[in-house]
Amino acid sequence: MPPPSFPVVPAGHRRWQLARLLPGLLTGVPAVATAFALHAVIPALPAMTLAVVLGLLAANLPGSGTWVAGRARPGLDFSGKHLMRAGIVVLGLKVSVPDVLGLGWMALLLIAGVVLASFAGTYGISRLFRLPREASLLIATGFSICGASAIGAMAAVRRIRHVDTVLPVALVTLCGTLAIGVLPLLTHPLQLSPEVFGAWTGASVHDVGQVVATAQTAGTSALAIAVVVKLTRVILLAPMVAAAGLQQRFTARRASRRTPDETAGGFVSSDSAFPPLVPLFVLGFLAMVVLRSTGWLSPGWLDAGNALQELLLGMALFGLGSAVRIRTLLHTGSRALLAALASWFLIAVLGLTAALLMIPS
Numbered sequence: 001m002p003p004p005s006f007p008v009v010p011a012g013h014r015r016w017q018l019a020r021l022l023p024g025l026l027t028g029v030p031a032v033a034t035a036f037a038l039h040a041v042i043p044a045l046p047a048m049t050l051a052v053v054l055g056l057l058a059a060n061l062p063g064s065g066t067w068v069a070g071r072a073r074p075g076l077d078f079s080g081k082h083l084m085r086a087g088i089v090v091l092g093l094k095v096s097v098p099d100v101l102g103l104g105w106m107a108l109l110l111i112a113g114v115v116l117a118s119f120a121g122t123y124g125i126s127r128l129f130r131l132p133r134e135a136s137l138l139i140a141t142g143f144s145i146c147g148a149s150a151i152g153a154m155a156a157v158r159r160i161r162h163v164d165t166v167l168p169v170a171l172v173t174l175c176g177t178l179a180i181g182v183l184p185l186l187t188h189p190l191q192l193s194p195e196v197f198g199a200w201t202g203a204s205v206h207d208v209g210q211v212v213a214t215a216q217t218a219g220t221s222a223l224a225i226a227v228v229v230k231l232t233r234v235i236l237l238a239p240m241v242a243a244a245g246l247q248q249r250f251t252a253r254r255a256s257r258r259t260p261d262e263t264a265g266g267f268v269s270s271d272s273a274f275p276p277l278v279p280l281f282v283l284g285f286l287a288m289v290v291l292r293s294t295g296w297l298s299p300g301w302l303d304a305g306n307a308l309q310e311l312l313l314g315m316a317l318f319g320l321g322s323a324v325r326i327r328t329l330l331h332t333g334s335r336a337l338l339a340a341l342a343s344w345f346l347i348a349v350l351g352l353t354a355a356l357l358m359i360p361s
Contacts, residue, residue: 024075024319027068031058032314043216044180046209048148051314052173055321068322079319081162084152085281087312088237091149092288093297093305094208095231103228103358110354111232114203117350118144119240122343129339134160137244138168139336143343146234147172147207148317153237157245157279166323167333171340173317176210178344184217190352196359198222202229204351225359235289241282 035050058064068076100108122143126136138160142151148169155165183205187197201215201222208230215226288305291297297305 021075021078024068024072024077025079025315026075027058027072028076028079028315028318031055031318032311035314035318036310044213046177046180046207046213047310048207048209048313048317049173049177051317052148052169052321055318056170056324056326058318059322059324060326072322076319076322077162079315080165080323081152081156081316083312083319084149084316085156085279087309087316088149088153089281089284089288090305090309090312091146091208091234092285093292093302093309095235095289095292097235097289097293099228100232100235103232107229107358108232110358111203111229112236114347114350114354115144115233115236115240118343118347121346121350125342125346126336126339129335129342131336131339134158134164135168135336138165139171139340139343141240142168142172143175143206143340143347144233145237145240146230147176147210148320149207149234149313150237150240152316153241153279153282154244156281157241158248163323166320167336169317169320170324170333171336172206174337175340175344176206179205179348180210180214183214183348187218192355193359194218194222195225196355198224198226199229199355199358200348200352202226202351203233203354204347205230208234229358238282238286241279245279 031054032047032051035047035054038050039045039047058068103111119140123136123140126139127133131139137158138151138154141154142148144150151165151168151172154160155162179201183197183201186192192200197218198215198221201211202225205211205214208227211226211230212223215223292302
């Protein structure tokens with residue numbers, strides 16, 4: 001029996017693909033560098049939020065809009081999809097299981113409860129505002145777990161089109177930025193201690209960078225607990241995505257049994273059409289969590305991983321932001337904006353309740 005043959009991609013085709021992607025990838029590099037530079041000057045503005053904003057500007061200014069919609073589009077779409085997944089893998093290096101367990105079982109149960117209630121509540125609110133199921137799922141995932149990273153993970157496992165992630169990413173960025181300005185103003189009226197404020201921030205603000213920008217206004221003790229609580233939410237990304245993959249696979253299997261296969265006169269039974277239960281990049285994320293938890297990595301390696309993760313997600317978020325057209329967003333996004341604000345308020349209330357129970361006064 002002859003050995004199995006595998007398709008070989010011609011070198012010329014690979015060069016052509018790289019030539020298509022290069023303009024968009026090179027466009028993202030100076031944009032992300034600008035986002036980091038602005039963050040260094042104004043630390044309250046997270047670099048990831050700035051990357052999305054710069055993408056929005058690039059898409060809607062007269063000169064650059066033509067470029068990002070034309071020659072640069074393939075590379076920007078590649079960034080929004082594939083670099084996002086790579087960034088999620090490296091994000092696992094931020095999560096240490098001993099740090100998470102150090103919160104105690106009561107705190108872990110409260111955080112898990114906030115995530116589940118936030119997810120269900122946000123999905124319900126989005127559907128109440130008559131948003132599509134896919135958009136509602138992505139908004140609920142991003143708001144309840146870890147912002148744009150969670151949206152990218154859920155979109156991948158549910159095979160949701162890249163273009164359909166743009167509005168949820170814009171909304172989660174907007175509401176996370178809103179939290180940076182609003183939550184610190186409520187510290188004194190609500191008479192919150194720095195520790196309670198930090199737990200509230202970690203339990204309710206969407207993106208890790210936005211959590212840091214918000215919590216640092218109350219000092220180092222608030223920042224320390226905010227990061228651990230937030231990263232506990234991040235680690236729940238894996239089981240949530242796995243559950244979504246299981247449900248998607250079950251649905252696909254049921255549909256295959258009902259769909260006649262015209263070529264064979266029977267029913268489709270191949271598993272090739274089924275989505276994976278857990279995508280490879282989620283397994284990579286879990287592997288990075290385990291690696292971080294072993295304590296083998298030096299601070300230098302962790303700093304390098306953090307820089308790589310921010311670069312990858314910055315490129316991905318710039319690519320996603322560059323797909324947003326303000327006119328389209330204003331025309332179709334009014335109901336989505338109201339749903340997002342209602343969800344943001346719900347999560348803030350849930351997070352504050354959990355923080356008050358988690359940190360005794």
